[in-house]
Amino acid sequence: MAVRPTLQLGNPLLRQAAQPIDDVRSAEVQALLADLWDTLYDFRQRHGWGRALSAPVIGVPLRAIVVDFQEQQLVLINPRFERWSREQEFVYESCITFSAIWGAVYRPTRVTVVALDADGLERRYEAAGPLARLMQHEIDHLDGLVWLDREPDLASICTTDEYRRQQDQGQIDQA
Numbered sequence: 001m002a003v004r005p006t007l008q009l010g011n012p013l014l015r016q017a018a019q020p021i022d023d024v025r026s027a028e029v030q031a032l033l034a035d036l037w038d039t040l041y042d043f044r045q046r047h048g049w050g051r052a053l054s055a056p057v058i059g060v061p062l063r064a065i066v067v068d069f070q071e072q073q074l075v076l077i078n079p080r081f082e083r084w085s086r087e088q089e090f091v092y093e094s095c096i097t098f099s100a101i102w103g104a105v106y107r108p109t110r111v112t113v114v115a116l117d118a119d120g121l122e123r124r125y126e127a128a129g130p131l132a133r134l135m136q137h138e139i140d141h142l143d144g145l146v147w148l149d150r151e152p153d154l155a156s157i158c159t160t161d162e163y164r165r166q167q168d169q170g171q172i173d174q175a
Helices: 027-047 129-142 160-168
Strands: 052-054 064-069 072-084 088-093 101-108 110-116 122-128
Touching (some): 027 064, 064 129, 072 122, 072 129, 088 129, 101 129, 101 160, 110 129, 122 129
Antiparallel strands (some): 052 064, 064 072, 088 101, 110 122
């Protein structure tokens, strides 16, 4: 459909809670999902990373997320957490909305998310590790949050170039 511009940190639309989607199969929602995929893949092609995207990041205040992770393509509409683990991990994150910065935050290692798919069918996802973190990161966007709100270790915040340098030297694990 179309590659949409992504909002950048500081845009007040990123701080608004997104609204639930009523008619998943409507032409408007299906076009939004296509635009999310197009925008995600365009960002990935230009920057070499990017595994998920939420509607608020392209300026649409609706509860929709697309995820492309390890050959899984997921659509999460009106997602909600059913449960999350007490065990947490401290891992680096970045974001399309401020892609020049990385920092480490605590996230539960496992989550159960219930959402509608692109056909409006309810799905339950048991996710662990990187997929669990992706889901948490994107659902945060639906709630008007960014990873900086998760109280990162300020000493961990670095530029993308520094993150990659430290990663290449084995000082930082893969995000």
